[in-house]
Amino acid sequence: DAGITQSPRHKVTETGTPVTLRCHQTENHRYMYWYRQDPGHGLRLIHYSYGVKDTDKGEVSDGYSVSRSKTEDFLLTLESATSSQTSVYFCAISDPMGGARGYTDTQYFGPGTRLTVL
Amino acid sequence: GENVEQHPSTLSVQEGDSAVIKCTYSDSASNYFPWYKQELGKRPQLIIDIRSNVGEKKDQRIAVTLNKTAKHFSLHITETQPEDSAVYFCAASSSSGGYNKLIFGAGTRLAVHP
Numbered sequence: 001d002a003g004i005t006q007s008p009r010h011k012v013t014e015t016g017t018p019v020t021l022r023c024h025q026t027e028n029h030r031y032m033y034w035y036r037q038d039p040g041h042g043l044r045l046i047h048y049s050y051g052v053k054d055t056d057k058g059e060v061s062d063g064y065s066v067s068r069s070k071t072e073d074f075l076l077t078l079e080s081a082t083s084s085q086t087s088v089y090f091c092a093i094s095d096p097m098g099g100a101r102g103y104t105d106t107q108y109f110g111p112g113t114r115l116t117v118l
Numbered sequence: 119g120e121n122v123e124q125h126p127s128t129l130s131v132q133e134g135d136s137a138v139i140k141c142t143y144s145d146s147a148s149n150y151f152p153w154y155k156q157e158l159g160k161r162p163q164l165i166i167d168i169r170s171n172v173g174e175k176k177d178q179r180i181a182v183t184l185n186k187t188a189k190h191f192s193l194h195i196t197e198t199q200p201e202d203s204a205v206y207f208c209a210a211s212s213s214s215g216g217y218n219k220l221i222f223g224a225g226t227r228l229a230v231h232p
Contacts, residue, residue, distance in 0.1 A: 040224055042207050042209075043209075043220075045219055045221075059119070090161065090162070105218045106164060107164070107218075107220060108164065111161050
């Protein structure tokens with residue numbers, strides 16, 4: 001499972017409240033990603049990081065911010081949660097050593113966080 | 119930007135039959151095409167991937183083919199088993215060997231009936 005954990009695993013919150021989701025990895029992966037998964041949409045990239053303090057937007061970044069102050073942690077923040085942000089959120093990493101095939105771009109996913117905004 | 123379409127959205131087969139899932143992509147610069155399997159309540163897991171310098175790749179009962187001219191790629195599962203039942207996602211990206219922004223299809227729910 002590439003040493004990826006996510007916390008919390010489940011969260012219920014109310015509209016307008018701030019929410020922070022954490023992705024933690026133990027294997028020094030350089031590249032980290034946040035996706036959301038909704039029925040009929042597959043997985044959509046929210047933000048990604050290519051190093052400490054280096055982040056960029058994905059295809060659905062509005063309403064989300066991220067931070068990466070340490071290699072092992074990638075935080076996703078919903079500044080003011082809305083019902084449209086009810087979703088399952090997955091963190092992913094790219095294999096930094098290239099794995100057996102020698103590539104660094106294969107992505108492995110964390111266990112996910114189910115977020116409900118009422 | 120890249121857009122990936124996946125068909126069919128649902129697929130039902132009898133155990134032992136073959137299953138084929140097709141994806142098309144729009145960006146001719148895309149060069150990396152992974153397939154993920156997701157069981158209910160679990161994380162997506164990579165089952166096979168292919169790069170644009172290869173036309174076909176096989177791993178036991180699973181194979182992927184890529185047609186760069188037509189911009190489509192397909193997943194083939196032979197001798198299906200009940201444990202193959204899951205949602206399958208295709209994806210595409212233009213990878214430079216480091217980070218890459220995967221664009222996913224909407225998924226195919228495969229049901230294998232004993």
